[in-house]
Amino acid sequence: MALNLLLPVLACLQIFPWPETIAEKPPPTSLSLDPPCAKYLVGEQLMLSCIDPKFGEVTGYRFYNRRNMEVSTYDPDPHGGAKHVFLSLHMDDAGPYTCKYWTAMRGQEILSVESEAVSVSVLEPPSQPALSMDPPSGVIKEGLPLLITCSAPRHTGEWRFRFYKNGVELVPENTRTPLNTMDPGISSVNVSVLSIPRARPDSTGEFTCRYEEKVCQRWTLSPRSQAVNVTVVADNAFLIRFLVVGVSFFFINSLILLISHCCL
Structure with missing residues (x-):
């Protein structure tokens, strides 16, 4: 009786087998800025370097911006990792960036853990003082x-x-x-x-x-x-004082002479 009950279950398992175990995400990459600066000027060149931890064979790399939108995808560099280059920075390039790598496994794309974010701060060129x-x-x-x-x-x-x-x-x-x-x-x-x-x-x-x-x-x-x-x-304070004193002396003496002439 128990065997009769198990037969439908075994038949169902044969039709719908248990799924394969999902692989854990590979460890995160490291992301760095080159040159490493706290601030950059509009028009400067900047390179983001994404390096994987040599966990296994890497199929490609992806960079993400502050809105967690994919910025670019790269094949692995011959020397390892991948680089995203800003030939001329703009104000809207400012913000945090992250990267991931992925590897193909059993026909699936396995993404790594996301890197720690690095921040890009962009300034306008110096303005008039x-x-x-x-x-x-x-x-x-x-x-x-x-x-x-x-x-x-x-x-x-x-x-x-x-x-x-x-x-x-x-x-x-x-x-x-x-x-x-x-x-x-x-x-x-x-x-x-x-x-x-x-x-x-x-x-x-x-x-x-x-x-x-x-x-x-x-x-x-x-x-x-x-x-x-x-x-x-x-x-010209001295000259002004001299002129004032001179004019005053001349005026006073002229007034004295005039009064003397009138009275006499």
């Missing part, structure tokens, strides 16, 4: 201090600033005008100040500035700022 001065009018008496401030528009890491007068770069050792640049050389502050302790007539002129920004181990030069005009005027 802002230039200001103290006094704001740009008109200053001879002998007084003059401050010209150049400000980079964003905080990214490292800067080098340059100041120009009438289109010629100002270098302290190559100019007759005593000057000093605050935050000289490489700075983590996005502001630099050109200081002229005592303005002289030859300090008069058109001033501009620009900065170099270090992004991904490379220095990139910004456009020049808008120009500011400086006019140094001679201190």
Whole structure:
């Protein structure tokens, strides 16, 4: 009786056999950036390198973007792994990336575990700095201090600033005008100040500035700022005082003579 009950079950098993055991996913790849930088500029070249852990024969590789959409598929490189190259980065290339490899097994495509994500941060090229001065009018008496401030528009890491007068770069050792640049050389502050302790007539002129920004181990030069005009005027206080005293003396003496003449 029990055998009669098992026969239909055995017949069913022959028609619908047990499925084969599904293979576990192969271990994850490693994904790296070349060059390895925290930020990249628009237009720079970047390479994503996907390397498998030599788990077995690899059929191909896939790269995915921040929306988990497939970016590209590659056959294995002769030297191992696969590379996805951005010849010229754009702003919309920013975001996290991952990769996987797959292998063909029993007619099936077995995908590996996804790699850890790497983040690509893309910045616009350096923009024009802002230039200001103290006094704001740009008109200053001879002998007084003059401050010209150049400000980079964003905080990214490292800067080098340059100041120009009438289109010629100002270098302290190559100019007759005593000057000093605050935050000289490489700075983590996005502001630099050109200081002229005592303005002289030859300090008069058109001033501009620009900065170099270090992004991904490379220095990139910004456009020049808008120009500011400086006019140094001679201190004629002594002459003015002399003229005032002289005119007053002449007026008083003339008045005394006039009164004396009228009274006599």
